Every structure is written in structure tokens, then in C-alpha cells.
Amino acid sequence: MDAIQLLKADHKLVKRLLAELTETSERATKKRTLLLQEIQIDLSVHTTIEEELFYPAIKAAGKKQETKMYFEALEEHRAVEELVLPDLLSTDAGSDSFSGRAKVLRELIEHHADEEESKMFKDAKALMSKEQLRELGAQMAQRKQELLDKRT
Template sequence: MDAIKLLKTDHKLVKELLTQLEETSERATKKRATLLHEIQVNLKAHTTIEEEIFYPAFKAAGRKDEAKMYFEALEEHRAAEDLVLPDLLNTDPGSVEFSGRAKVLKELIEHHADEEEKEMFKDAKELLSKEELAELGAQMEARKAEVIASFA
């Protein structure tokens, strides 16, 4: 699977999990905990393969605009993964605060994914050949499997 297709598939999965989480009630604490764990694992795997493999290749192939997108994407990862997600993980799943934090995480991820798909991936298709995208995709699939396995 090429790199862009892999990342879009990840985006779709995480968005679906976040939608399911948002639709839960305060009484569904076990379901919330399960969904949150799935989100955490998939988000970590996704951000790892983007930051270690895709983003550096994109930045190296690009111009000044791509470097700007690269650094913006890293900051969006930091906001979601280092600020909002840890707060959510430490919030009682039966609380109203949990619902609010889950919604903020969902909005951050949706904004980030939409921006990547409309801007970064479009540019990447122009800057990188089909062969390069396929090679990146293979590297990313292997690394993603390692990250997911580390949660087991």
C-alpha cells in the first residue's frame, strides 16, 4: 500500500473511533475506556510513522512551503498527543469533563487529517514518485506493526 493510502486509511479509522467515543454517554465507562485505548494505540502508531518516515521524506523532497507544513503538522501532533490525549487518559470516563476533552481531541484530529489530505498529500503526490510512495508505504507498514506490537 502506498504511503498516502496508508495514512488516509489511518485517518479514517481514528476518526471513526473518535466519533464512536463522542457518541458514548457518561454511563458507558468500559466502552469509553476500550475506545480510548484503541485511539491511543492507533494514534501513536500513526504519528510515529508520519514523524519518522513520511514527514522527513516529504520535507526533503519539497520547498519552503513543504517545510512550513512539516513543522505545523508536528505541532498539531504535539497538541493532540502530548497535551489533550494525556489529559483525556487521566480523566474519569464517567465524567462530563471526559466528554469535553474527547470532543476537543476529535476536533484537533479532524482538522489535522483534513489539512494533510487537502494540502500535504496533494503536494506529496507531485513531489514523490509512485515508486517512492510505495517504498515509504512498505517502511511505514513495518514500523506501524512494531509500534502496535509494543502496546501488547
């Protein structure tokens, strides 16, 4: 699996989990809590492999446009990891606030993933060979597994 395929699979999973989360009712507190825990782990692992491996590879292979995308993507990660997600994690899962905050998280993640897929991944395909993308994908898969193993 190449780097882009791996990241797209992650995007698909997190989007599905977020859709499921935002469709829950205030009475589904246990389900909300479990979904949010899974989302938090998946996002943490995903952003780590992007920031450690994928983004630097694109930045190194590219020019000014890729450097700009690199820093924008980092800021989007920071907004989710340091602001929106912690706020949601500290919100009562049975509250109306939870629903609104979950929706905002979903919208931010979907925007970020869609932007990566339409711009950054397109650039990656143009800047890197299929072999480079496969090698990067293997490194990312290995790092992803290491991170998941630490959590269990």
C-alpha cells in the same frame, strides 16, 4: 499500498473511533475507556510513522511550503500527545468533562487529518513518484507493524 493510502486508512480508523467515543454517554465508562485505549495506541503508532518516515520524506522532497507544513504538523501532534490526550486520559470517563474533552480531541484530529489530506498528500503526489510513494508505504507499514508488535 502507498504511503498516502496507508495514512488515509489510519485517518479513517481514528476518525471512526473518535466519532464512536464522542457518541457515548456518561454511563458507558467501560466502552469509553476501551475506545480511548485503542485511540491512544492508534494515534501513537500513526504519529510515529509520520514523524519518522513520511514527514521527513516530504520535507526533503519539497521546498519552503513543505518545511512549513512539516513543522506545523509536528506541533499539532505535540498538542494532541502532550496536552489534550493526557488530559482526557486522566479524566473520569463518567464525567461531563470527559465528553467535552473527547469532542475537542476529535475536532483537533479531524482538522489535522483533513489538512494533511488536502494539502500535504497533494504535495506528496506532486513531489514524489508513484514508486517512491509505494516504497515509502512499505517502509511505513513495516515500522507500523513493529510498533504494534511491541504493544502486544
